[in-house]
Amino acid sequence: MKTKSLLNNLIDQNQFEHYFQPIYNLNDNSSIGGEFLLRTNMGSPDFIFSEAKKTNRLYDLDTKSIHKALTSSHFINRRFMKKELKLFINVFPSTLINKTFPAFLNDIFTKFKESCQHIIFEINETDTFDLNLLFERVKLLKEYGFSIALDDVGKGWPSMQSIIEFEPNYIKLDRYFSKNLEKSVNKQDMIKSVLSYCDNTNVNLVLEGIENEESLNTARDIGVRMAQGYYLGMPEKIN
Template sequence: MSIAKINDLIVNEKFEHHFQAIYDLHTLTPIGYEALLRTDLFTNPEILFEKASHTNRFFELEMRSIKKALHSFDTINRCTYNNKNILINVFPSNLADPDFLGQLNKILGETTLAANQVMIEINESEIIQNVDYFSTTVYELQEEGYLIAIDDVGKGVSSLQAIVELQPDFVKMDQYFAKHLAKSSRKQEMVKSIVTYCFNTDTKFVLEGIEIMEDLEMAKAIGVSTVQGFLLARPEPLEVIRKYEIDDSEDNGFCSEVNK
């Protein structure tokens, strides 16, 4: 795809977000939703971000995506009393940009969301170049009330170091470890080791990629309390998620307006 088409996508925001629920296994209810960018111009959004990362508009794309996701999710937040989390993926280079926190605070101020409802997932497809500097950036975000998650743990080369150095609020383990978990004693031991670390350091743990009941039952048996995967929920358009949430909540007077 040409630079012109990428620019067109960014400027005219030719993208939307689907939202995938993350479930608490004890209550079998969503604790939050991950915002996943979707566009008709790319079947795989990762290709879009990879191509955009070689342009001077990569940061702008990230911030426009975050703004659109937060504003969309806010229509759910205004209609419920649940105050669930929204998870947004951010590349390390953009997270470390000096303008990131200021722009994020400005976007948040345009919504009814609180900082502690916004979980920033650090994308593992990009290597963290300077862990010390990055740690300071993460600390500043946490001081503002934002939650930090390390995404796809076990997939990237730096994830274990990032867990120790960045002290995230959440650790999300890569879907590789969920696939055939019930049949693999080695995967079970690896998941249990991270679960134990998280428990002892007061860090929340999420296992991604749960697709069959046997793996869900095994995850629960070895101490996993929060999961994400197609078995429980696929990424859905905002309208679908909003209907689920509003149906389960008392109408606060605004819901009828956003559903017109």
């Protein structure tokens, strides 16, 4: 009961913050943008999201997180001294298919219209959901001018069908592919195959989980152009 009360306070009073982890262009080592990562004093993000889901507050937390990230986006542009950074904001499928999401989307579009073309909604999570409705909501996001990224590709979600039918602007390959990449020809060949698909369909590929120089060099050698990970840049608190 205490956890539920603390969680409700956290959501209702916006007692959470975001850290920002950069995503780099490996061709010239410049930052193309980055990902907003929710942080709280209650525990890991996975724990918070799990508890919010149990108490039917995940939608509230997710939409408040999106709104807060959009509100703080100007701090990111000021820090990197750029106005066209790509800002990745996580969103759960269950949030997208919620009946009130279209109204929420219209509200944030009205408030943050100038930023829309630089915002990438990063769809994550492995729960089952109404795939047809999700396709419709993704289409709606695009109609408003937002871009779409599919997260954790290769981890189980999304399926190949989803990749084809969502037509995302970005595919983020799971960190599994980065781990010991320099030692695994199979991983290298798989990434090359995904890169080929992305090049043919005008999709941007981001390789997650770069944690050492060897993986970075191998990724660059096989043609990866965008990457994210602790070796490239640690998540930093947004002031």
